[in-house]
Amino acid sequence: MTEVQEKVRDLSEKYGRRRENLLPILQGIVEKEHYLTSEAMIQVAKELDISAAEVYGTASFYSFLDTEQRGQYVIRVCKTISCDMKGKNSIIKAIEDVLKIKVGETTQSKMFTLLETNCLGWCHKAPAILINDEPYTNLTPAKIKAILGDYIRNAEGKQKIIGDIQYER
Amino acid sequence: MKDKNLKIVDIIFKPHLVKYEVLDKTVARSNEDILKEIIDSGLRGRGGAGFPTGLKWKFAAEQKAKKKIVICNADEGEPGTFKDREILTKVPRKVLGGMAVCAKIIGAKRGFIYLRGEYKYLLPFLNEELEDFNKHLKEIGLDFKIDIFLGSGAYVCGEESALFNSMEGKRGEPRNKPPYPTVAGLDNMPTVINNVETLVYALMICSIGSKEFKALGTSDSRGSKVFSISGDTPIPGIYELELGMSVYDFVEEFGDGDTKAVQIGGASGFCVPRKKFKETIIGFEGIPTGGSMMIFNSTRSMYNVLHNYLDFFEEESCGQCTPCRIGYQQLKKGVEAVKHGEKNEEYLQQLMKLTETMKLTSKCGLGQSVANSFSSIVNNYREEMVY
Ligand SMILES: Cc1cc2nc3c(=O)[nH]c(=O)nc-3n(C[C@H](O)[C@H](O)[C@H](O)COP(=O)(O)O)c2cc1C
Ligand code: SF4
Ligand code: FES
Numbered sequence: 001m002t003e004v005q006e007k008v009r010d011l012s013e014k015y016g017r018r019r020e021n022l023l024p025i026l027q028g029i030v031e032k033e034h035y036l037t038s039e040a041m042i043q044v045a046k047e048l049d050i051s052a053a054e055v056y057g058t059a060s061f062y063s064f065l066d067t068e069q070r071g072q073y074v075i076r077v078c079k080t081i082s083c084d085m086k087g088k089n090s091i092i093k094a095i096e097d098v099l100k101i102k103v104g105e106t107t108q109s110k111m112f113t114l115l116e117t118n119c120l121g122w123c124h125k126a127p128a129i130l131i132n133d134e135p136y137t138n139l140t141p142a143k144i145k146a147i148l149g150d151y152i153r154n155a156e157g158k159q160k161i162i163g164d165i166q167y168e169r
Numbered sequence: 170m171k172d173k174n175l176k177i178v179d180i181i182f183k184p185h186l187v188k189y190e191v192l193d194k195t196v197a198r199s200n201e202d203i204l205k206e207i208i209d210s211g212l213r214g215r216g217g218a219g220f221p222t223g224l225k226w227k228f229a230a231e232q233k234a235k236k237k238i239v240i241c242n243a244d245e246g247e248p249g250t251f252k253d254r255e256i257l258t259k260v261p262r263k264v265l266g267g268m269a270v271c272a273k274i275i276g277a278k279r280g281f282i283y284l285r286g287e288y289k290y291l292l293p294f295l296n297e298e299l300e301d302f303n304k305h306l307k308e309i310g311l312d313f314k315i316d317i318f319l320g321s322g323a324y325v326c327g328e329e330s331a332l333f334n335s336m337e338g339k340r341g342e343p344r345n346k347p348p349y350p351t352v353a354g355l356d357n358m359p360t361v362i363n364n365v366e367t368l369v370y371a372l373m374i375c376s377i378g379s380k381e382f383k384a385l386g387t388s389d390s391r392g393s394k395v396f397s398i399s400g401d402t403p404i405p406g407i408y409e410l411e412l413g414m415s416v417y418d419f420v421e422e423f424g425d426g427d428t429k430a431v432q433i434g435g436a437s438g439f440c441v442p443r444k445k446f447k448e449t450i451i452g453f454e455g456i457p458t459g460g461s462m463m464i465f466n467s468t469r470s471m472y473n474v475l476h477n478y479l480d481f482f483e484e485e486s487c488g489q490c491t492p493c494r495i496g497y498q499q500l501k502k503g504v505e506a507v508k509h510g511e512k513n514e515e516y517l518q519q520l521m522k523l524t525e526t527m528k529l530t531s532k533c534g535l536g537q538s539v540a541n542s543f544s545s546i547v548n549n550y551r552e553e554m555v556y
């Protein structure tokens with residue numbers, strides 16, 4: 001068994017092998033591998049005893065279940081109206097300048113992927129982005145450059161970087 | 170409040186003095202008693218469609234089935250809505266409490282929160298809350314357990330039947346109705362699905378009483394509502410307000426002095442132009458809303474606003490029915506062609522007809538609701554569409 005196949009097997013053990021466990025399993029793969037390789041999807045099909053086409057067909061429906069190669073950090077910039085009005089284009093430009101990639105691309109180091117997405121639910125603190133699961137809000141070009149700097153400095157990935165949202169009770 | 174016609178309310182976010190106090194008192198009451206209270210209150214769903222909550226619970230309670238399900242819809246994807254996230258963050262126990270009361274009434278043993286993937290950062294916090302809550306349910310002897318199901322970035326999964334498909338491990342495509350969820354929902358079991366905010370109101374009505382709730386709002390729109398306010402406003406944020414205010418009063422309070430239009434109900438909602446602020450009521454008798462209020466001032470191009478919405482729907486359409494899948498593409502191309510002078514103004518009329526067709530022939534709200542924003546923007550800002 002390859003490493004990926006083992007991971008899929010472990011996730012299937014954890015969540016179960018029924019159809020209703022498909023999404024949690026695919027989400028688990030994306031969390032670790034950042035996207036779904038065909039090898040992983042074929043293994044999921046085997047574990048759940050469904051066709052690989054079913055797995056791909058389901059995965060391709062969901063924008064967070066990427067089937068194309070993604071970097072370690074996926075940046076999703078909200079492009080819906082409130083963020084658009086508050087300068088999301090300047091945020092995209094700042095990210096493109098720092099990472100030297102365009103929307104839809106992944107850096108050569110495979111560290112970052114830059115994508116656009118729809119409303120993230122932070123419109124009152126626009127513009128907003130997600131880096132993997134972490135939201136960053138009220139962005140300015142200077143602020144996003146500083147955030148990216150933090151990620152790059154922590155490139156070893158030893159430190160988990162968390163967003164600027166703290167939840168209060 | 171600057172504007173004395175608006176009333177701030179504090180039912181949703183007011184912290185409990187004693188943990189699980191309202192829940193414990195409520196579960197001690199009889200099912201008939203609780204159900205009557207909620208039906209009496211006139212509470213209607215806060216997720217957009219506005220179905221009477223008490224009736225929904227009653228229908229599910231009347232179903233004869235061994236297994237029933239309660240689902241909290243936290244997919245919150247409508248552009249301009251962010252209040253469910255805030256409710257889950259500030260008062261998660263009230264949301265869980267509302268689910269437990271519903272479970273007791275309909276006889277459900279399993280509950281789920283469908284949390285949009287964009288809110289995954291909340292998982293550790295919510296799981297901690299859940300663990301404590303599930304333990305408490307055991308202590309008070311209520312046989313009900315709640316889990317979280319995480320979405321994966323698809324707006325249409327907020328539609329209830331698409332949400333069930335998604336939880337069943339399938340593509341999140343809406344189903345035909347009937348059957349309705351209270352008859353055949355998740356895995357064909359009778360299911361109550363409610364918005365986050367609806368569940369909190371249901372619980373709080375059991376505490377403050379239907380009378381106090383009914384005293385707020387109007388005869389069609391009882392009570393208060395949590396609004397998500399964004400766009401051109403000096404004070405964006407989340408506000409709980411009494412229902413039944415006019416757009417005029419709303420803008421007096423939240424506008425920046427130069428408000429040109431307010432989009433009520435998100436991209437699926439209606440655009441209200443300045444000349445109609447006074448006569449338009451925010452509520453079920455006027456323009457209903459899941460809480461999204463986007464304010465535009467005179468520097469904004471309404472063509473850009475419409476184009477942004479069409480872009481959103483084109484991407485989020487599940488593609489199952491042709492009118493919706495092709496319709497949005499055509500609408501976007503169409504407004505672009507008019508804007509660039511490739512088609513004349515009359516072409517807008519043809520596009521308007523297309524939205525009517527989509528309204529009649531699409532399977533779910535995503536395709537049906539386009540006519541709302543399209544016609545309200547195009548009719549009121551025709552010059553901006555052309556020049
Ligand atoms: C395209 C589409 C998206 C929807 N998204 C949501 C959502 O994110 N949250 C929600 O509560 N309801 C959403 N709804 C409405 C649900 O289908 C359902 O009516 C609602 O969850 C019922 O709860 P309520 O009665 O408490 O409002 C959506 C409907 C459609 C057609
Ligand atoms: S109306 Fe659109 S989103 Fe709804 S089922 Fe049809 S194609 Fe899918
Ligand atoms: S419009 Fe960007 S978060 Fe809502």
